[in-house]
Amino acid sequence: MQKSISIKTATPDDLDGIIKLQEANQTSQGGTLSGGLSAKQIEEMMTDMPQIIAVINDEIVGFLLTTSQQVNNKRDVPIVNAMSASYTGTENSYIYGPICVSKNQRGKGLAQLLFKELLRLEPNREGILFIKNDNEASLKAHEKMGMHKVSNFHFNNADFDVFAYSFP
Numbered sequence: 001m002q003k004s005i006s007i008k009t010a011t012p013d014d015l016d017g018i019i020k021l022q023e024a025n026q027t028s029q030g031g032t033l034s035g036g037l038s039a040k041q042i043e044e045m046m047t048d049m050p051q052i053i054a055v056i057n058d059e060i061v062g063f064l065l066t067t068s069q070q071v072n073n074k075r076d077v078p079i080v081n082a083m084s085a086s087y088t089g090t091e092n093s094y095i096y097g098p099i100c101v102s103k104n105q106r107g108k109g110l111a112q113l114l115f116k117e118l119l120r121l122e123p124n125r126e127g128i129l130f131i132k133n134d135n136e137a138s139l140k141a142h143e144k145m146g147m148h149k150v151s152n153f154h155f156n157n158a159d160f161d162v163f164a165y166s167f168p
Helices: 012-024 039-046 078-086 110-121 136-144
Strands: 006-009 052-056 059-068 094-101 127-132 148-155 158-165
Touching: 006 110, 012 039, 012 052, 012 059, 012 094, 039 059, 052 110, 059 110, 078 127, 078 148, 078 158, 094 110, 110 136, 127 136
Parallel strands: 094 127
Antiparallel strands: 006 052, 052 059, 059 094, 127 158, 148 158
């Protein structure tokens, strides 16, 4: 029996569940995540911005990770650098993503719930993200959330669209 969905801010106790879901959704596993973050990186992000998770029956079935520009600038992530070179955003902007929903929970509105909670916690700030331009499901989902394309870039033989949003 499925319990109700809980949307909440992640804590260090949630790291294993986030990593497990991230690993299950890598391109090598048939997913659409093209990279991964270490537990240490995610924990650092937790000290800086809210990391939102969806939980059903004590299992993390979705996450939305965010990174401030300050934390991002301490790292050298080539694909994020390519995105930032194509669109810098506002002074107070942050990086949205990755977002991931478990395969058996897709199409049920979880991404929108995660995003709604992020907007509640981080109002009036611009979020910037990139999506591989052949990922139709993600492109449609983010457009449905009210995000708009602001740029594009080419990285590792693939084309990406850059989206941004700022809601009160």
